[in-house]
Amino acid sequence: MKKLKKIAFLVLFLIIIILSFTIYTNASKNNENDIREKSLSEIKYVESKLINLFNSLNNIEFENYKISSQEINSQKNSDSSDSSNSDSSKEGEGNSSSSGNNSESSNAPLGNNNKKYSLTPSTVLSQNSDINWDYIKKEAEEVSSAMPSITLDLYDISLNQSDILNFNKEYDNLLSSIKQEDKEKTMSSLNTLYSYIPKFIKNCSNDEQYKTIINTKQYILSAYSILDSEDWDKINAQIKLAVDTYSKLITDINLETEKQYNINKVYIMINDIQNSTTIKSKDIFLIKYKNIIEELNTINI
Numbered sequence: 001m002k003k004l005k006k007i008a009f010l011v012l013f014l015i016i017i018i019l020s021f022t023i024y025t026n027a028s029k030n031n032e033n034d035i036r037e038k039s040l041s042e043i044k045y046v047e048s049k050l051i052n053l054f055n056s057l058n059n060i061e062f063e064n065y066k067i068s069s070q071e072i073n074s075q076k077n078s079d080s081s082d083s084s085n086s087d088s089s090k091e092g093e094g095n096s097s098s099s100g101n102n103s104e105s106s107n108a109p110l111g112n113n114n115k116k117y118s119l120t121p122s123t124v125l126s127q128n129s130d131i132n133w134d135y136i137k138k139e140a141e142e143v144s145s146a147m148p149s150i151t152l153d154l155y156d157i158s159l160n161q162s163d164i165l166n167f168n169k170e171y172d173n174l175l176s177s178i179k180q181e182d183k184e185k186t187m188s189s190l191n192t193l194y195s196y197i198p199k200f201i202k203n204c205s206n207d208e209q210y211k212t213i214i215n216t217k218q219y220i221l222s223a224y225s226i227l228d229s230e231d232w233d234k235i236n237a238q239i240k241l242a243v244d245t246y247s248k249l250i251t252d253i254n255l256e257t258e259k260q261y262n263i264n265k266v267y268i269m270i271n272d273i274q275n276s277t278t279i280k281s282k283d284i285f286l287i288k289y290k291n292i293i294e295e296l297n298t299i300n301i
Contacts, residue, residue, distance in 0.1 A: 036204040039153045043200050046150065047214070049143045050194050051293065054221060056136050057183055058286060059129070062294050133181045140178050147171060157204050167196045184228065191225035194218055209249060209259075213296055216246040220270070224289050227282055235285075236277040243270050259299060266295050 055061070147168065154164050170192050177185035198214050205211065223238035249255065249263050273288040 035153060035156045039150075039157050040201070040204045042146075042150045042153060043197065043204065045146070046143060047194075047197050049139060050190055050197070051217075051221070053136060053139060054187075054190050054194075054224065055290075055293075056139070057131060057187060059131070060286065060290050062290070062297075131181070131183065133178070136186075137178055140175055144171065144175060154200065159200060159203050163196055163199055167193065170196075187225040187228070191222055194221050209252065209255070212245060212248050213299060216242050216270070217293065217296055219245060220273075220289065220292060224285075227285060230280070230282070232277050232280050236274060239270065239274040239277065243267075243274060246270055262295065262299050266292060266299065269295065 151164060151168060155161070170189055174186065174189035174193060177189050195218060198211065198218055201211060201214055219238045219242035223235045223242070226234055226238075246267060250267055255263060269288065269292050273285065273292060276284050276288055
């Protein structure tokens with residue numbers, strides 16, 4: 001009997017240990033998955049902000065129209081009435097004054113301001129060439145305020161520590177370039193920063209299609225970042241890398257049917273922008289760049 005009790009006790013003890021270990025392991029996996037999902041969400045946030053900063057340097061907007069406002073000042077105008085009565089008799093002056101007062105009461109108050117709103121097309125060819133640095137500074141500082149918490153979460157998913165440190169250092173360089181309002185350096189910093197995005201996503205996402213899209217974006221943005229240099233050979237080389245990378249999606253047998261059309265459409269668009277580099281027109285490149293990035297963002301959803 002004593003032996004049976006000991007055996008039963010040992011079996012019960014082992015069951016408790018196994019159950020405890022299983023619960024702990026599942027809890028750890030769930031916690032790790034939660035951290036990865038949070039980190040992925042944060043990386044997507046940073047990625048979208050970087051693209052927005054890229055676009056702002058050439059005043060590119062994805063909206064087809066933007067709202068503009070114009071102030072309309074309504075002021076009283078009594079000069080003509082005063083002028084017409086300057087040589088009148090006293091009685092005439094009195095009558096004129098009386099009618100003038102009646103006129104004033106019916107007009108809008110002096111300095112009454114109204115705003116007129118209108119929709120204006122937001123196209124590449126009609127964009128103002130002046131960079132809105134105040135807006136860019138605001139957007140960059142907004143991301144900067146979120147960087148400490150994002151950095152901690154990146155450490156939690158066991159990313160390469162030197163990549164995390166270098167990313168933060170490069171973001172400081174970006175802020176410095178933006179403060180100096182130096183477009184070339186700002187573009188260069190943004191390009192370097194975006195090159196870390198595919199590395200970060202690789203560690204927190206199992207979606208191979210999404211990874212391919214991000215890698216494709218990196219090459220397109222790299223070409224875009226050196227557009228002002230008009231080094232069309234280098235630009236074309238980066239676009240070729242984008243074509244080669246994106247072609248993996250065309251041959252992906254696991255591709256969802258509803259995405260197939262958009263995937264094929266973007267493939268044609270990327271090949272088209274590569275062909276456009278022979279024209280050596282910045283405006284044409286920007287139009288095609290805008291359409292590609294907008295379409296790639298749609299596929300991500």
